Amino acid sequence: MRCFMVGVLGVGGVGKTTYIYRLVGVPIQPKTTLRPGMYRTIIREMPVCILDVPGHRAIEVADALARAWPYYLDLAIYMYDVTDAYTLQSLLDIEQHLQSRIVKPYRGCVVVGNKVDLAKERHTFITAEDVAEALGALGIFYISALKDPYDKLIQPLKTGLEERHA
Numbered sequence: 001m002r003c004f005m006v007g008v009l010g011v012g013g014v015g016k017t018t019y020i021y022r023l024v025g026v027p028i029q030p031k032t033t034l035r036p037g038m039y040r041t042i043i044r045e046m047p048v049c050i051l052d053v054p055g056h057r058a059i060e061v062a063d064a065l066a067r068a069w070p071y072y073l074d075l076a077i078y079m080y081d082v083t084d085a086y087t088l089q090s091l092l093d094i095e096q097h098l099q100s101r102i103v104k105p106y107r108g109c110v111v112v113g114n115k116v117d118l119a120k121e122r123h124t125f126i127t128a129e130d131v132a133e134a135l136g137a138l139g140i141f142y143i144s145a146l147k148d149p150y151d152k153l154i155q156p157l158k159t160g161l162e163e164r165h166a
């Protein structure tokens, strides 16, 4: 059976690799991602392949995706840090860099606000409605990749899988 292809996209440090490690059950905390990684798991009996890309700034992330996976993604997970407005705005920059390559790189996308566990102590919780609308996202999810249970973390993927059957 073909893998349901997912790419996790966002600028450096938002928690992409931490999130992917939780999804696939790698029990360590990651260091900065220096090269692309592909991880495999099964959700609702469907093989799911999750691509992790390196890159600090938006253009680097877009370039890294284009080099690592120049094919179609079933789902792009756009991730930002809910305590850092720059990381949210950067999602639009990543999208713009991807769109400028002409071919739409994914079938659907969702927006994930990560690090909600830090929102209280930092007195900041940046929500993503406007950006999600601009991206045409299927949904917005707020998570702590570090602390939330697995069942919560897979919700964005389930939404992507459901859309596929719609």
Ligand SMILES: Nc1nc2c(ncn2[C@@H]2O[C@H](COP(=O)(O)OP(=O)(O)OP(=O)(O)O)[C@@H](O)[C@H]2O)c(=O)[nH]1
Residues within 6 Å of the ligand: 010, 011, 012, 013, 014, 015, 016, 017, 018, 019, 029, 030, 031, 032, 033, 034, 054, 055, 056, 114, 115, 116, 117, 118, 143, 144, 145, 146, 147
């Ligand atoms: N408090 C908190 N920290 C988090 C969370 N998710 C990730 N982090 C921390 O944020 C830092 C960066 O996480 P990574 O998963 O490496 O982020 P990344 O987006 O893969 O970053 P690069 O690979 O460097 O581009 C690490 O110190 C993580 O432990 C979260 O939900 N809550």
Ligand SMILES: [Mg+2]
Residues within 6 Å of the ligand: 016, 017, 018, 030, 031, 032, 033, 052, 053
């Ligand atoms: Mg990483």
